[in-house]
Amino acid sequence: MSQATAAIQTDTHAEHHEELNFLHKYILPVDHKVIAMQYIFTGLIMAIIGGYFAYAFRMQLAFPGELVPFYGLVGPGEYNMLVTNHGTIMIFWVAMPVLIAGFGNFLIPLMIGCDDMVFPRLNRLSYQIFLVSALVLIASFFVTGGGFGGAWTAYPPLSSVAEYSLTDWGASLWILAVALEFVSFLLGGINFVTTAMNARAPGMKMWDIPIAVWFIVIAVILFMASVGPLIAGSVMLFMDQRIGTSFFLPSGGGDPLLWQHLFWFFGHPEVYVVLLPTLGIVADIITVFSRKKLFGYKTVIYTAFATGGLSFVVWAHHQFIAGIDPRMANVFVVTTVLISIPLAEMMFSYIATLYGGSIELKTPMLWALSFIAAFLIGGVTGIYLGASAVDVYLHDSYFVLAHFHYTFFPITIIGMFAALTFWFPKMFGRMMNETLGKIHFWGTFIPFNCIFLPLFFLGLAGQHRRIYNYNHFPDLATQELQNIRIFATVSLVVMLCFQLVFVYNFFVSMFKGEKAPENPWNANTLEWSIPSPPPHGNFKTLPTVYRGPYEYSVPGREMDYWPQHVPPEES
Amino acid sequence: MSEAYAHPNYVKIWIWLLVLLGLSVSGPMLEIPTLTIITAFGIAVVKAFLVAANFMHLKFEKKIIWFLLIMCFCMLGVFFFGVAPDIMMTEGDQWIDCIADKSCVEQRL
Amino acid sequence: MSMHGPVATHRSATGVPTGRLAVWWLMASEIFIFGGLVACFILFKLNGTPGFEDASLTSLTAGAVNTFVLLTSSLSVVMAHAAIEKGDRDKSFLYIWYTIGGGFVFLGIKAYEYTGKIIHGHVITENLFWSFYYTMTGLHALHVIGGMVIMALISFDIRKGHNYQRVELIGIYWHFVDLIWIFLFPLLYIANF
Ligand code: HEM
């Protein structure tokens, strides 16, 4: 009897896994893994554009007024456009799609043990909207006047009045692209949260979910809860630009500060939106490569909740000198400093996980460890900035710039490489070359520090952000400071060159690498229990979960790992 | 797909809603602004609650959904009260004339 | 019960069916979008921004009639749900189309109001009040139109016997659109000082 029902179930399953033609497999996929690839590759292409922009404006800063090889002359307006779109691209079109949408799509169904997202077609739709948003953004570079140059924060009136920004349509397309991107991630986010809440494998309780999934879901919830007012705000800004309303223009009764609040009410949670997925990925990697249980699994999740909650009440620390009410500034100083407590606790948990483990320095582990190191610097400098008195001097200086690059670079770039090198075998069924991976790691991590550490000093010396030629400022045009700028730029070029190693390694390994076994890292989570790459439908029989994800080196077992789907042995 | 729960009497709820609508429209006729505010928004809240609880079946929904919705309003509250001091209190515009400020400046001079 | 789509769609670890859970999340994000807009409106209004006294120029009658229309359409969509639960497709189909009809009446009155206002020179750029008026009601009207389109699609779907649960889902959405209006009504039409 039970065999008969099993037979029927396999039947319905077989029907579900029919072969798909090229169009339905790669152009209009509903399989979460293919959609994940689409997001990741789109994100990587956008990262190349963003990196190219950074190259162009850094060259201008190091060698002002000279012809930039492979680019040309960078004029003042163009400089603004490059900086603005570099920031926008890296946050909205690289960090979000790769870390949240890409790895979220890939990991959530695999890690919770089901065959797809709960709404596969909604998933496809959200990618398509995302793609359109990327195309709109790219189109905005080519309209008359060029791309938008009013900074990624788009403060009005600069962003809302064409006579000020000099980018009439560039500004509108920019805001349109951003709004579309938000809509895409809202739809995708609903899918992610519902999947993680409802589609978990039997036996997988709340506290058996891997941290990576937990954190991606928390990030998505933060995103959904913070972006709404800004969606309304971007509609208002768009109407200010195109219809002539004056929501943000004092001349018509509006208030430019309102935009800043709308933006940062989203903007600060947003930094945690991109941070949390990487923290989750790093947690999974360090447990695997130190063969230890995660230290304080529940504490780590609680700290994520605390960080998430607090991140909603700190936003005005970006506006300390924007003319906000000083009494409110006091409140925001306190909350800002408070938020470092849960984050620090999380960092301690990670470090405690490493303590006494048998650490294996594979490439993903190097990335994960370097993330912790670099992110600490970013977090600590954030506390300096959170004190409003200090911030009066440091605001909009290169100190701020260095601060958030010490957070964003580890999150976006280091986190992305950590995740890519760790899950590469599962994604493509081949191993990456370790030696090349390590060369690439050191070739990225050392220049990264050489780029951004000096910028802290430039900032303290009074160098303001968003200025295209420091020769116009006698105090800042000294040879000493110029040498630091040149050093940072040269480091950037070195770092960009080393990315070629990764590109080579990536594509050669994808086709020629050593075939990957099911579980190359001896990890516990469910995605390692199936063939690499996973077939359509993922699991031959959907798994049942018996334990938490971090049961490494359990005393009394001969294997030092204990996969989640393996039933406990009868004693 | 149907779950077994007793349905509220939808028509009765609807009649209640119409009565409330009538009240909120006649509120301004008394021409007492404070009363208008109370009737208009108080009744809006009651109406919203009736619709949510009965028509949207929130009455029968799991706690987690309630939690979700209440969190939404808390976050909106945070947003509102965080922004309000800047948009609504304009005394900052006149800080130049602020007495405390002036005396402070004079002391320094 | 026929199994469409992946197994994932049919799991329910929380006990709330997946479709409904997703609709609630959608509602949550909509609350933030409209909530943000309404919060901005209230901030400006309480601040005594010039122009907000124009709220007395909006037509209370039109607003009240529209509230009535939406409340009634809410009743009919919930009746559609009650009917489909009993398996009565035709009745449910009919009720859905009553609701869509309600949507049309609502939009008609809205259009009439807009025309009247524009003829009298109260265009979107006149002052901040009218900017908010058109933005808020316009965004709301877009939601009404979206709901009507989806409802029409669902009505044909259930007549063929598919996806009965979707009647409840679109119902929740429609009630939400109704709820937004319940708050816009006092904000834009009643509180005129
Ligand atoms: C320990 C926690 C942190 C604290 C206390 C903190 C504090 C601050 C403060 C006070 C500022 C404003 C500085 C100014 O504009 O004058 C700032 C800027 C910034 N922070 Fe952080 N931060 C923290 C973590 C992060 C993280 C994790 C990220 C990114 C994922 C991040 C990204 C940024 C960005 C992008 C800016 C600059 C935005 C702009 O003006 O363009 N911060 N941070």
Ligand SMILES: [Cu+2]
């Ligand atoms: Cu911040």
